[in-house]
Amino acid sequence: MAAFCVSCGNPLADGARFCTKCGATQPAAVAPVQTPAPVAPVPSKGSSTGMKILIGVLAFFMFLILVVAGSCVYIGYRVRQKAHEFSKSMGGDAKPYTGRRQPCAMLSTSEASSALGQAVASVEQRGTMSCEYTFGSSGKHFDIITPGKTAESRWGSLAAP
Numbered sequence: 001m002a003a004f005c006v007s008c009g010n011p012l013a014d015g016a017r018f019c020t021k022c023g024a025t026q027p028a029a030v031a032p033v034q035t036p037a038p039v040a041p042v043p044s045k046g047s048s049t050g051m052k053i054l055i056g057v058l059a060f061f062m063f064l065i066l067v068v069a070g071s072c073v074y075i076g077y078r079v080r081q082k083a084h085e086f087s088k089s090m091g092g093d094a095k096p097y098t099g100r101r102q103p104c105a106m107l108s109t110s111e112a113s114s115a116l117g118q119a120v121a122s123v124e125q126r127g128t129m130s131c132e133y134t135f136g137s138s139g140k141h142f143d144i145i146t147p148g149k150t151a152e153s154r155w156g157s158l159a160a161p
């Protein structure tokens, strides 16, 4: 932008603050140009700060969701692991009890008598998974429930009347 000295009219270089001929101070044409520059970034800076806060809040919630989801997955994994260990301890990869086995056949009358220390008066099958042993003089009994096929589970329920 061509400029001239306000005092003597001497041509000035762009942005010159003083006349090279008379030394008069020139009303800076640069100043008005600089003014809008700081004004413009203010709203954009403000909105970018807002965006940063929004992104920060969203990131925080994402983090919370990840933590919650992660712990759920971890708990699920632990439960599965526990169930696997349990099924392993209950007889490895053997198939679960299917109901064809006779529960009363798992514990004979003489076995039950020696285990109880009393003579078994009667043995009665109840359904497909339990067997009731009646013993003693007062008609006490206990039930054997066979949800699985292991030797331990046949003693799973030893209930007094």
Ligand SMILES: [Zn+2]
Residues within 6 Å of the ligand: 005, 006, 007, 008, 009, 010, 019, 020, 021, 022, 023, 024
């Ligand atoms: Zn001048």
